[in-house]
Structure formats: C-alpha cells, structure tokens
Amino acid sequence: MNYVEKAVCLRRALHKIPELGWGEFCTTAKIIENLEPLGWKLYVGRQQISEEAVMGRSEEFVQKSIERALSEGVDKALIERMEGYTGCVAEFDTGRPGPVTALRFDIDCVGVEETDRKDHLPNLEGFRSQHEGAMHSCGHDGHTAVGLSVAQWIMDHKDELNGRIKLIFQPAEEGVRGGAAQAASGLLDDVNYLLGAHLAMMCKTGEVCIYPGGVLCTTKLDVRLKGKPAHPTMSPQLGRNALACACTIVSELLGMARHGNGLGCINVGLMQAGECRNVIPVHASIQLEVRGETAEINDFMVDQANRIVKGTALAYDVEYEVEKVGEAGELLNDPELADLVKEVSEKVPSCRKVIDHKKLGCSEDFTMLAARVRAVGGKTEFFVIGADRTAAHHQREFDFDEKGLETAFDIFTGCLRRLNGK
Ligand SMILES: [Zn+2]
Missing domain, CATH: 3.30.70.360 (Alpha-Beta Plaits)
Structure with a gap:
C-alpha cells in the first residue's frame, strides 16, 4: 500500500469514530498506536497541553468520552497516559543540524448526525460515523490521516532529512478551543517553520490557495448570571x-x-x-x-x-461571570514560507491551479499556534488544499474528494524536502 492509499484507509477508519473537541480519546489512541512503533517521540496528556490555557472543556463530557473509548476497546494504559487531555505532539530528531519544522493537523469532529442518504460515500463504502450525533463533517479525519501518512514517509526518508520535525495533532479546533492550550505548552517555542492546511473549504479538487482570506479573529464567551x-x-x-x-x-x-x-x-x-x-x-x-x-x-x-x-x-x-471558552486570532502568513508552499504546490502532479487569494469567512485556531511561533521568530503558513465537496462544511451530507489527500500528502512532504532536505 502506498502512502496515499494508506491515508485513504486511515481517513475512513477515523471517519467511523468521530469525536467532539476534548473528547478525542479513540482518535488520540489511534495516533499514538500509529506513531510510536515508527520511533516518534511522543508528548501526550499534560506534556502537550497547558491546563491554564484550556478553553471550553467540560470534565463531565471528558469522563463520558473516556468511558466510551474504553467500551470501544481503547487500551486502558493509553487512556491513563492521556491524563484526560486529548491530542498529541510527535517529534523526530534526525541528529543532524537543521531547522525545526512543525506540521499541524486538527483531529476533532462536528456535532451533527451523518446523513443516511444512500449515495453518500461513507454509506456506500461502509465507513459512516458509528458515534451518534457526531460526524467528521469538516474534513479533520482527512487532516489526521495525512499527518499519519506523512509521519510514515518521514521515517522512511529519515536519512535524507536534517534538523527536527514536529507533528502537532491538535484537539478541539471546532469552537477554536484547543490551539491556545497546545501553544501554551511551549512545545512550539523552538519551531522555525509551522505549516497547516485545511481540506476543501471553497477550493475544488486540484486547487491550492496560498493566502486564504476572510479568516476572522474570534472570541467565544459564556456569561453566567446569578440573582x-x-x-x-x-x-x-x-x-x-x-x-x-x-x-x-x-x-x-x-x-x-x-x-x-x-x-x-x-x-x-x-x-x-x-x-x-x-x-x-x-x-x-x-x-x-x-x-x-x-x-x-x-x-x-x-x-x-x-x-x-x-x-x-x-x-x-446580579452577580456575573464571563468565561472565555474559545479564541482565534488573525491569519498572518509569512510571504517567504508562502512562496515556498506555492513553488512546491506548482510541482505537485495532482495540483492544477495555485490560487493566491480566496475568501473563506471562517475562524481557525491554527492562528494561536502560529502567533506563538511568530513570537519566537519563526515563520508560519496556512493554506487550503482543494477537494470537491458534496455539501457545505458542518452539514450532515458533507463529504470531500479523497483526491485532496494525495495533494495534501505531496505538498507536506514536498515542503519537508525543501525545508529539511539534505
Ligand atoms: Zn475545519
């Protein structure tokens, strides 16, 4: 099986077990089980999450998610290692001098029930969501799958690479809750280059957008009043x-x-x-x-x-309390790194059109990780990898063209060759 076929397989396996933000215990277990045998050094639980910066996480929901993961056969020792915090950061040191490059993949799903339409690919191919009321209707299953496939590629090509590589598997992107906590862990403070991408959005299969526009800053607040x-x-x-x-x-x-x-x-x-x-x-x-x-x-x-x-x-x-439960900042791509992604994309066989600017109209907490990297002098770039969609993001009929996985894999590995190649 080649890397792209592996990514498709993983994507389908992950699509079956969608988990909402801070409850991604099955997903995190899958990530650990894939990466550890390959020799990645893993940061799990509180090693990769700063508790003080955690937003929008309910202990009751976390406990329920843990129980479900255990009932679905996730190893108890793995759950204990997670210390109640999902997500994972993987690091590989080539042992040779060179830059630190980080790739970020978000892992959570959306709270919608998957459609039962017969022509919906996950129904046709038997990989629909097995979790009631939860569905990968934003494509993060694809992101995680690409991350795992890239992880395999890195280990297969480790003799051709320099420096260090970090893979950031970020929990709770929906509601922009997890990015800040992972950034505050400090694990990105030595990163020179941070890359992240989203599948589909407003771009078709074969298109890549280098400067997604209309990515809005946002703050989510919960207000509680007591009279x-x-x-x-x-x-x-x-x-x-x-x-x-x-x-x-x-x-x-x-x-x-x-x-x-x-x-x-x-x-x-x-x-x-x-x-x-x-x-x-x-x-x-x-x-x-x-x-x-x-x-x-x-x-x-x-x-x-x-x-x-x-x-x-x-x-x-009356007494009042305001809690910040989510936050995302401005998307500020570094022109030099953006140019590099553009050059790499232009050489990727499945990419037929590189678009500079396209308006999205969403928010992304990649920006929280990026702000941390920029604060220490690193460069960051977030781009969109096109994939035809069957419906808008976050809808129950959503599905994306799996050809986008190939484009994503080729761009990430192409960038690694450029940034960390010998
Ligand atoms: Zn998304």
Missing part, C-alpha cells in the same frame, strides 16, 4: 432578576457599536434562564461569540461585550 429568588408578589423587592438582566444584556449585545476599520460581528447563540413560574429568576446563562476582521476590531467587540455584561449586571444587582 436572588423571591416571591413575585409578596416580596419582589428582595429578588434580583437574572432573566430580565440576561434579556437586557442580549438586546444590548446585538445593538453594540461596530468598528469603522472593517467587519465586526456578534452572535448570541443561546440564552437560558429561570427556574419556575412563580419565583423571581435566579440563574441565567448566555453563549455568545464575536468576530472581527482584525485583532483590533475583535478586541473592540470583546471589550464592549464585557462592559455591557458588567454594566447591566450592576444595574440589575
């Missing part, structure tokens, strides 16, 4: 109404000022409040996100959101 209960007619003066406070916060948030320098958005996606009909409501919670074309605009939106919550909570005399 005081009271009888609504006997002693309403003793109550503090968290539900009314939440309603005011939501309408203020939706009407917040925009920035003149570019696009800024806010979405309030969930509001829950109250206990029962005849008690002044004590609890309320709000889930919101802001996005901005630049870090400056995003920060402006976050500041306003925080002020609105604080001021409104003061007005209603």
Whole structure:
C-alpha cells in the first residue's frame, strides 16, 4: 500500500469514530498506536497541553468520552497516559543540524448526525460515523490521516532529512478551543517553520490557495448570571432578576457599536434562564461569540461585550461571570514560507491551479499556534488544499474528494524536502 492509499484507509477508519473537541480519546489512541512503533517521540496528556490555557472543556463530557473509548476497546494504559487531555505532539530528531519544522493537523469532529442518504460515500463504502450525533463533517479525519501518512514517509526518508520535525495533532479546533492550550505548552517555542492546511473549504479538487482570506479573529464567551429568588408578589423587592438582566444584556449585545476599520460581528447563540413560574429568576446563562476582521476590531467587540455584561449586571444587582471558552486570532502568513508552499504546490502532479487569494469567512485556531511561533521568530503558513465537496462544511451530507489527500500528502512532504532536505 502506498502512502496515499494508506491515508485513504486511515481517513475512513477515523471517519467511523468521530469525536467532539476534548473528547478525542479513540482518535488520540489511534495516533499514538500509529506513531510510536515508527520511533516518534511522543508528548501526550499534560506534556502537550497547558491546563491554564484550556478553553471550553467540560470534565463531565471528558469522563463520558473516556468511558466510551474504553467500551470501544481503547487500551486502558493509553487512556491513563492521556491524563484526560486529548491530542498529541510527535517529534523526530534526525541528529543532524537543521531547522525545526512543525506540521499541524486538527483531529476533532462536528456535532451533527451523518446523513443516511444512500449515495453518500461513507454509506456506500461502509465507513459512516458509528458515534451518534457526531460526524467528521469538516474534513479533520482527512487532516489526521495525512499527518499519519506523512509521519510514515518521514521515517522512511529519515536519512535524507536534517534538523527536527514536529507533528502537532491538535484537539478541539471546532469552537477554536484547543490551539491556545497546545501553544501554551511551549512545545512550539523552538519551531522555525509551522505549516497547516485545511481540506476543501471553497477550493475544488486540484486547487491550492496560498493566502486564504476572510479568516476572522474570534472570541467565544459564556456569561453566567446569578440573582436572588423571591416571591413575585409578596416580596419582589428582595429578588434580583437574572432573566430580565440576561434579556437586557442580549438586546444590548446585538445593538453594540461596530468598528469603522472593517467587519465586526456578534452572535448570541443561546440564552437560558429561570427556574419556575412563580419565583423571581435566579440563574441565567448566555453563549455568545464575536468576530472581527482584525485583532483590533475583535478586541473592540470583546471589550464592549464585557462592559455591557458588567454594566447591566450592576444595574440589575446580579452577580456575573464571563468565561472565555474559545479564541482565534488573525491569519498572518509569512510571504517567504508562502512562496515556498506555492513553488512546491506548482510541482505537485495532482495540483492544477495555485490560487493566491480566496475568501473563506471562517475562524481557525491554527492562528494561536502560529502567533506563538511568530513570537519566537519563526515563520508560519496556512493554506487550503482543494477537494470537491458534496455539501457545505458542518452539514450532515458533507463529504470531500479523497483526491485532496494525495495533494495534501505531496505538498507536506514536498515542503519537508525543501525545508529539511539534505
Ligand atoms: Zn475545519
């Protein structure tokens, strides 16, 4: 089996066991089981995650995910090694001087139920999701599979390479939660070059986009309010109404000022409040996100959101708490590294068109890893590898053309030859 066939096989195996962010225990086990026999040095659990920087992770969800992984036959010793934290960083030292190059692959899935349409390839070929309510409908199964195939290639060609190579298998990209925690582990602080890519997006099979545009900065916030209960007619003066406070916060948030320098958005996606009909409501919670074309605009939106919550909570005399549960920054590709990816792509047989700019309109926490690498003087590049899609990303009919795996494999290995070749 060649590398690309192996990537297709792995992709299908991973597609069967999709796991939501911070719950990727089966997936992480698969990664470890593939890499360890090849001789990769692995950083697992807290070795590759800084607990203080973890966002949007629920202990209850993690425990449930661990139980499921164990019930599906994942080795208990492996689960223990993960210490409750999914993802993995693999390192290979050629023993020769040379740059440190890191490749990043995200591993989590989306919370949608896979379609039962008969013409959907995973149904036709028998690799549909076996996890209810979870599906690889963003293509991260493809990313992980390419990463594992590239890992095999590196070991097969280790005598032709210099320096060190790191493979970053990142958990919890959806909701932009995992990147910051992996960056804060410090494992990227010696990286000279960081490359990452996304399959499909707005590009067709055979296309590669070097500077994806419209990648928005974003911050995800959870707001929790706590009022005081009271009888609504006997002693309403003793109550503090968290539900009314939440309603005011939501309408203020939706009407917040925009920035003149570019696009800024806010979405309030969930509001829950109250206990029962005849008690002044004590609890309320709000889930919101802001996005901005630049870090400056995003920060402006976050500041306003925080002020609105604080001021409104003061007005209603309720306690409040704002938790940051996800964050992604600006996508700033390094022109020199971007040129290199472009040159490599132009020579890849399955790539027929290299596009400089294309607008995506999403957010990516690759940016958190990239910011860390840039802070220590490294160069970073995030590109898109085209693959025809059957539906938009995050939809239940989503599937991508597996020919994209070949393009991805060829570009990553081509870049390694250029950056770390002898
Ligand atoms: Zn994605």
